[in-house]
Amino acid sequence: MTEQVASGRASPTDRVRRGxxxxxxxxxxxxCTCVISLSQGAAGTDLWPVLYATLTGGGVAQMDRIILLDxxxxxxxxxVLVGASLAVSGAVxxxxxxxxxxxxxxxxxxxxxxxxxxxxxxxxxxxPAVLLEFFGSSLIAIAAFxxxxxxxxxxxxxxxxxxQTSVATMLLAGIAIAALVGAMSGLLIYAADDAQLRSLTFWxxxxxxxxxxxxxxxxxxxxxxxxxxxxFLARGxxxxxxxxxxxxxxxxxxxxxxxxxxxxxxxxxxxAVAVSGGIGFVGIVVPHLLRLxxxxxxxxxxxxxxxxGAALLLGADMISRSIVAPAELPIGxxxxxxxxxxxxxILLRRRGTMGV
Amino acid sequence: xQAHDIRVTIGRRDILHGICxxxxxxxxxxxxxxxxxxxxxxxxxxTAEIDFVxxxxxxxxxxxxxRPWDLAACRGVLQQSLNVAFPFTVREIVQLGHxxxxxxxxxxxxxxxxxxxxxxxxxxxxxxxxSGGEQQxxxxxxxxxxxxxxxxxxxxxxxxxxxxxxxxxIGHQYVVMDLTRRFTQNGGGVIAVMHDLNLTAMYADHVVLxxxxxxxxxxxxxxxxxxxxxxxxxxxxxSVNTPAPAGVPFxxxxxxxxxxxxxxx
Numbered sequence: 001m002t003e004q005v006a007s008g009r010a011s012p013t014d015r016v017r018r019g020x021x022x023x024x025x026x027x028x029x030x031x032c033t034c035v036i037s038l039s040q041g042a043a044g045t046d047l048w049p050v051l052y053a054t055l056t057g058g059g060v061a062q063m064d065r066i067i068l069l070d071x072x073x074x075x076x077x078x079x080v081l082v083g084a085s086l087a088v089s090g091a092v093x094x095x096x097x098x099x100x101x102x103x104x105x106x107x108x109x110x111x112x113x114x115x116x117x118x119x120x121x122x123x124x125x126x127x128p129a130v131l132l133e134f135f136g137s138s139l140i141a142i143a144a145f146x147x148x149x150x151x152x153x154x155x156x157x158x159x160x161x162x163x164q165t166s167v168a169t170m171l172l173a174g175i176a177i178a179a180l181v182g183a184m185s186g187l188l189i190y191a192a193d194d195a196q197l198r199s200l201t202f203w204x205x206x207x208x209x210x211x212x213x214x215x216x217x218x219x220x221x222x223x224x225x226x227x228x229x230x231x232f233l234a235r236g237x238x239x240x241x242x243x244x245x246x247x248x249x250x251x252x253x254x255x256x257x258x259x260x261x262x263x264x265x266x267x268x269x270x271x272a273v274a275v276s277g278g279i280g281f282v283g284i285v286v287p288h289l290l291r292l293x294x295x296x297x298x299x300x301x302x303x304x305x306x307x308x309g310a311a312l313l314l315g316a317d318m319i320s321r322s323i324v325a326p327a328e329l330p331i332g333x334x335x336x337x338x339x340x341x342x343x344x345x346i347l348l349r350r351r352g353t354m355g356v
Numbered sequence: 357x358q359a360h361d362i363r364v365t366i367g368r369r370d371i372l373h374g375i376c377x378x379x380x381x382x383x384x385x386x387x388x389x390x391x392x393x394x395x396x397x398x399x400x401x402x403t404a405e406i407d408f409v410x411x412x413x414x415x416x417x418x419x420x421x422x423r424p425w426d427l428a429a430c431r432g433v434l435q436q437s438l439n440v441a442f443p444f445t446v447r448e449i450v451q452l453g454h455x456x457x458x459x460x461x462x463x464x465x466x467x468x469x470x471x472x473x474x475x476x477x478x479x480x481x482x483x484x485x486x487s488g489g490e491q492q493x494x495x496x497x498x499x500x501x502x503x504x505x506x507x508x509x510x511x512x513x514x515x516x517x518x519x520x521x522x523x524x525x526i527g528h529q530y531v532v533m534d535l536t537r538r539f540t541q542n543g544g545g546v547i548a549v550m551h552d553l554n555l556t557a558m559y560a561d562h563v564v565l566x567x568x569x570x571x572x573x574x575x576x577x578x579x580x581x582x583x584x585x586x587x588x589x590x591x592x593x594x595s596v597n598t599p600a601p602a603g604v605p606f607x608x609x610x611x612x613x614x615x616x617x618x619x620x621x
Contacts, residue, residue: 015445098441238452241441245405249435250456250502251428296442 019300022293026307030080033314037076040318042326043067070213077220078211079317080310082276085223085268087309088230090283091290091301093152095237096261097159097170100288100346104269105280107174109151111181113266113273115188116147122188122196138218145222145270151177152262207331208276208317219271226268227306233261234298241296279332281339282309288342312338357514357545362401362410364394371397372408373569379562381512381545384536386556388549388580389566390590395549396436396518398566402547403433403516415511428456431514432499436522438491440483446470446494447479453498459507469497472505474531488523496520496532505539515539517548521555533559557581565589 039047045067053060086104093102093109104110120143124132127139135142155177159170192200236257239247248254272279286309287301294300316334323329362375372394379385387395401408404419404427412419414431432453440449450466459465470479473493478486483494496517503513515536521529533555536546540561550556556563556577563580565573567589573580586594 015448100442235455239456241444242438242449242452243435245400246433246435246438248405248424249403249428249431249433250453251425252456253424291442295448296444297448 015295015297016300019294019297019304022290023300023304023307026304026311030307030311030314033311033318034076034080037079037314037318038068038072041067041072041321074213074216075208075211075317076314077216078208078275079314081216081220081223082208082272082279083282083310083313084227084306085272085309086279086282086313087286087305088227088302089265089268089272090309091287091298091305092230092233092237092261093265093283094287095233095240095298096156096258096265098241098243099170100291101284101343102170103281103284103343104148104265105278105283106343107155107170108177108181109148109155109265109269110273110278110280111178111185112151113144113148113270114278115181115185116143116145116270117141117274118185118188118200119143119147121199122192136218137214138222141219141222141271141274144274145267147181148270148273149263149266151181152266156258156262207320207328208313209328211275215275219275222267222271226264226266226271229260229264229267230302230306231299233257233264234302237261237298277332279313279335281335281343282313284346285335285339285342286312288346357402357415357547358411358413359402360411360413362398362408362412364397364401364406364408366397366406371569372401374410375401375566375569375571377564377571377574379545379547381514382540382543383561384540384546384548384559385562385564386548386550386560387564387566388551388553388556389572393566393589394569395566399516399518399547399549403431405433414514425456428502429458430503430509430511431516432457432503434496434499434515434517434520436518438495443482443484445479446475446481446483446486446497449483449494450479450498450501454501457502457504458509459501459504462504465501465504466497469501469504470494472500472535473497474528489525489528492520492523493528493532496535500535500539503544505535505542505544508543513544515544515546515548517546519549519551522551529555553581553586 035047043063045064047068050060050064050068052058089109090103093104093107094100096102104113117140120140124139124143132139155170155173158173159166189197189200236247236252236254239250239252240254240257242250244254247257269283286305290301290304290308294304313331313335316331316338320329320331320334357379359375359377362372363370364372375394375398377385377398387398389395397406400406401410402412404412414422414427419427444452447466447470450469454460454466454469467479470476473496475490475493475497478490478494483491486494499515499517503515507513517536520536521532524532529552536548537559540546548560550560560577563573563575563577564571565580565585572589573585581596583594583596586596
């Protein structure tokens, strides 16, 4: 008994407990970031007087109401959802590929989603009117989801042999997929007419600036479905850390877990790309920081990744809005500046073990 | 455990040509044979890790009739080498197996399993910082936590071990083999691919000697580990002595017959 105490029973239980404390702290952080992001902006409208006026029944200027309700609020939700989607799909993908470098943006999944979105914009008009009406503004998000799905399936089947994933093959296959998909996107853009080009450029610039309630309504269900699948994957992904065969011997339905993981990554990444363009590195930075803090257990990693991803993207959005105000820096630049060094750091640390 | 007419083809090569074997609960069944004879492939087929033709029954039920989690509750599998992708601690690795078994409700089992494989005090170390032998014992502790050695169940539980002592020093080889014996004494069945014929002779109740994808002989250690059969299987002259006290065979390749490895006690 004394020996068990001496061996420090504390730490791993601590990692679980610390994971829960971190969850609470991140929820608080996200709440604060939300409030700050609502009260800050180029127009100079302050949240508190408006809130006070609304609550006390006083008059609110039409202008302030529009800025808060139709510009800042949907943008805040968009940042939260996209950030959570990107971070969770990064964490799920890294679990699926058993590799901390797997990120939807790096290995071509986002590019696949982009191809889907571009296809929908350029060729969507060829669909029967009934279908167009049925899908409405969700068409781009659904097409992006399908594109991301296809890219993930190709990537997994190329880089995984007998349940073990080769890191080098995965990264190289990602480059190949991104190049191929880029070429196809280029072809579509070449074929696009003026009106389509305008909406393509608008989409391609991405960022969260274009957030509207309509866009949000179209993409939210898909993003939420991708995020909501994550908790059911946690135990399976933990088992797959030892490889697919070992996971199977521990009673994990490996094929089902893989299928759900791929779908969840495709849904979350696809919809996020559809509404915000390519925002990179969130999916690699967030899980990496959390693994350092609370360990690699997916049961704490996945929910924490959703919270931290949301807070991080909201923060990055505030930076992108304020640093060159009243103009805006594309948010992808901010996340890349934060994320690329982390990616390089992981790469350097794993240099010896990658077989390249 | 019954296996009937197991055939495995990898690529265009036939690895196993119709293996039939059985193993009983309460016994240690050792699979021995030269490199490339198909030992590990047979174990992978018996655990449904690879595709095969033929039938495998565990506790009277075809392997294909089990759902994954039911199978995990009644048998644990130790593979030869495992990379762990993320920085898990030793205890977290063992907990992965523990959570998959029938004894998952008892929170003390992971630490007790580590104690059994002589890894007291290692629980909070990182798995990837351990030596090869320590990693192998961690994985054994994980499998033991899954089909807990002391648990009493109506249907026997099974351990499938692929060279469980391959990276271990001689002291820990005995620690691990003693554990398998304890598991069989508690009613479980152990099927192990073995490399060391002396350990096999000391611990195995039933030996399956393989050669070139077929069963050359099966039976007790004294029946299978004979000069004639081993020389044929391994393609090199082997002499088998049977020392009087323990009554078990003692095997050394004849070409290097320097018998300074006599077992202590």
